[in-house]
Amino acid sequence: MAARAIWKAVIQCGKYQVPVKLYSAIEDRNIHFRILSRKDKQPVKGAMVNPETGKIVPHDKTRRAYVADNGDRAILETTELDALDPEPSRGIEIVAFLPSEQIDHRWYDRPYYLGPDGNSTAYFAFIEAIESSAMHGLVRWVMRGKTYMGALRLHQGYPVLISLKHADEVVAIEDLVAPGGADLNPKELEMARQLIGMLEDELDLSAFHDAYRERVLKLVESKAKGGPRLKLVKPSSKKPNDDLGSALQASLKSLKKSA
Amino acid sequence: MAEEPTEETEILKPFWSGVVTFGLVSVPVSLFPASRGTTLRLRMVDAKGNLLKRRFFGSDNSKPLDAKNLVRGYEIEKDRFVIIEDDELEALDPEKSREIDLKLFVDLNTLSPLYFERAYFLVPNGGSTKAYRLLAEILMQEDRAGIATFVMRGKEYLCAIIAERGILRAETLRFADELRSPKAIGLPERKSVDAAEVKHFTQAIKGLKTKTLDQTKLKDQRSARIIKLADKKLRSGTDIVQANKDEEEVEESSTNVVDLMEVLKERLQGKLRARSATSKQSNRHPTTSDLKSKSKAELYEMAQVKEVPGRSSMSKSKLIEALTN
Numbered sequence: 374m375a376a377r378a379i380w381k382a383v384i385q386c387g388k389y390q391v392p393v394k395l396y397s398a399i400e401d402r403n404i405h406f407r408i409l410s411r412k413d414k415q416p417v418k419g420a421m422v423n424p425e426t427g428k429i430v431p432h433d434k435t436r437r438a439y440v441a442d443n444g445d446r447a448i449l450e451t452t453e454l455d456a457l458d459p460e461p462s463r464g465i466e467i468v469a470f471l472p473s474e475q476i477d478h479r480w481y482d483r484p485y486y487l488g489p490d491g492n493s494t495a496y497f498a499f500i501e502a503i504e505s506s507a508m509h510g511l512v513r514w515v516m517r518g519k520t521y522m523g524a525l526r527l528h529q530g531y532p533v534l535i536s537l538k539h540a541d542e543v544v545a546i547e548d549l550v551a552p553g554g555a556d557l558n559p560k561e562l563e564m565a566r567q568l569i570g571m572l573e574d575e576l577d578l579s580a581f582h583d584a585y586r587e588r589v590l591k592l593v594e595s596k597a598k599g600g601p602r603l604k605l606v607k608p609s610s611k612k613p614n615d616d617l618g619s620a621l622q623a624s625l626k627s628l629k630k631s632a
Numbered sequence: 633m634a635e636e637p638t639e640e641t642e643i644l645k646p647f648w649s650g651v652v653t654f655g656l657v658s659v660p661v662s663l664f665p666a667s668r669g670t671t672l673r674l675r676m677v678d679a680k681g682n683l684l685k686r687r688f689f690g691s692d693n694s695k696p697l698d699a700k701n702l703v704r705g706y707e708i709e710k711d712r713f714v715i716i717e718d719d720e721l722e723a724l725d726p727e728k729s730r731e732i733d734l735k736l737f738v739d740l741n742t743l744s745p746l747y748f749e750r751a752y753f754l755v756p757n758g759g760s761t762k763a764y765r766l767l768a769e770i771l772m773q774e775d776r777a778g779i780a781t782f783v784m785r786g787k788e789y790l791c792a793i794i795a796e797r798g799i800l801r802a803e804t805l806r807f808a809d810e811l812r813s814p815k816a817i818g819l820p821e822r823k824s825v826d827a828a829e830v831k832h833f834t835q836a837i838k839g840l841k842t843k844t845l846d847q848t849k850l851k852d853q854r855s856a857r858i859i860k861l862a863d864k865k866l867r868s869g870t871d872i873v874q875a876n877k878d879e880e881e882v883e884e885s886s887t888n889v890v891d892l893m894e895v896l897k898e899r900l901q902g903k904l905r906a907r908s909a910t911s912k913q914s915n916r917h918p919t920t921s922d923l924k925s926k927s928k929a930e931l932y933e934m935a936q937v938k939e940v941p942g943r944s945s946m947s948k949s950k951l952i953e954a955l956t957n
Contacts, residue, residue: 409704429689438674438681498832542669544896546796568654569778574736582808
């Protein structure tokens with residue numbers, strides 16, 4: 374079944390326009406639980422409470438506050454916050470086209486497909502032009518009151534838009550220091566190389582599926598029928614093998630045997 | 633549900649602790665998120681500026697429910713729920729809840745980042761870092777990623793273990809059925825178009841070509857504007873509620889940005905472990921002044937070692953109190 378578009382927009386590429394529809398590229402397969410009260414097994418209601426008095430403060434009486442380092446709070450009225458919202462727009466503005474490695478995937482947040490809206494000529498011409506450029510676009514758009522930055526690239530021959538995280542949300546690996554210690558033993562390194570070499574294969578994502586999800590659903594089904602509570606089995610926790618060399622040797626041996 | 637996490641401690645405790653294995657080699661690790669959500673956190677207050685907290689209420693609406701009285705439920709039909717407990721979820725696959733077993737290694741360049749869902753840093757957990765460093769080194773030398781599935785917080789993840797600059801990272805990947813294909817969306821077949829039309833766009837793209845990304849473009853402009861507005865109020869003293877001398881509130885105002893970085897830095901060097909080991913050895917009870925100089929993250933870590941109940945919802949002062957008792 375074809376997916377439903379979540380937004381309509383126009384890509385502005387230089388002086389040319391491409392009308393598009395936006396589709397979520399993600400299929401939500403998560404199992405969604407609700408928070409219940411243990412007593413009556415019914416969903417709970419969340420409310421904001423003043424912890425001093427224990428009284429509920431109704432939503433329309435709440436405000437947001439910015440808390441300064443010294444603890445002073447600046448109260449921000451809803452109207453003031455709304456005034457900071459971006460102007461609504463249907464435009465997807467292309468800020469730049471860049472070599473693909475310039476937009477690091479660590480910033481990737483959510484992917485969306487772009488499909489044509491109406492006449493598809495400009496849409497397919499745009500795809501061909503991106504294909505031959507081998508670059509990725511950096512784009513900006515406003516959707517549902519929020520400004521997004523995104524990467525525009527192709528996936529299986531079709532344009533995808535990936536919203537990007539803000540720069541300061543991502544912990545830069547450059548700011549971290551790797552664990553140190555004595556030099557690694559060259560023999561152990563060689564054995565590790567052999568080991569992962571023997572386990573090397575091509576990635577076939579379709580070979581993996583979420584078996585756990587199925588078990589959760591089965592558990593739900595069994596409990597709904599009044600089935601017994603699951604018996605808990607404590608797994609035998611494997612003791613980490615401190616002798617790296619012998620663990621590597623034994624791994625290679627057992628793999629060679631099964632090969 | 634066992635604990636009701638606050639936003640702050642949520643990010644500071646490992647999302648998962650267990651072992652990464654390849655062959656018979658095991659690497660004990662903890663996973664910490666590599667990103668921390670929005671950096672500006674506004675607090676909910678009432679009209680007078682009193683800080684508010686989210687609480688959950690049952691149908692009788694009388695008293696807020698504590699963590700013990702909150703459970704996870706799955707709706708099987710309208711208004712009918714089946715309760716699922718934390719330990720039941722773990723029991724569904726205890727092995728995968730503790731082990732990331734790398735049985736497959738792939739060429740790093742064949743992994744499409746479009747499948748990447750979320751990144752976590754792996755920090756060595758206990759004892760020697762040799763196995764950690766060996767795995768990181770060999771993955772870098774060979775340009776490979778290890779692939780496995782594992783269970784974290786009641787969900788199975790497919791993940792790729794990748795090494796960069798000597799640091800191991802887990803990228804959770806979307807399962808094949810979680811990323812739609814263009815066909816599934818119903819996008820029309822590719823069709824060829826007039827070359828002149830393509831040329832327009834080729835030229836437009838050329839005109840937009842830039843060599844490097846200006847990272848300031850990725851700055852959070854909205855948060856910056858909010859901070860500017862708040863600063864103006866703080867300077868002029870309008871709509872301001874002075875901090876009350878209660879230390880707890882001050883503590884909660886600190887952002888978790890510095891803390892996550894701090895935890896990662898220390899854990900990568902195995903520092904916190906060493907510290908808690910010394911305090912155990914000296915066999916001396918820490919005093920309040922010993923603890924006051926520590927960050928909340930460090931205190932939390934100590935509370936974790938001592939298995940202080942309810943630690944995840946404690947403020948700094950509460951943690952100190954629990955640790956000195």
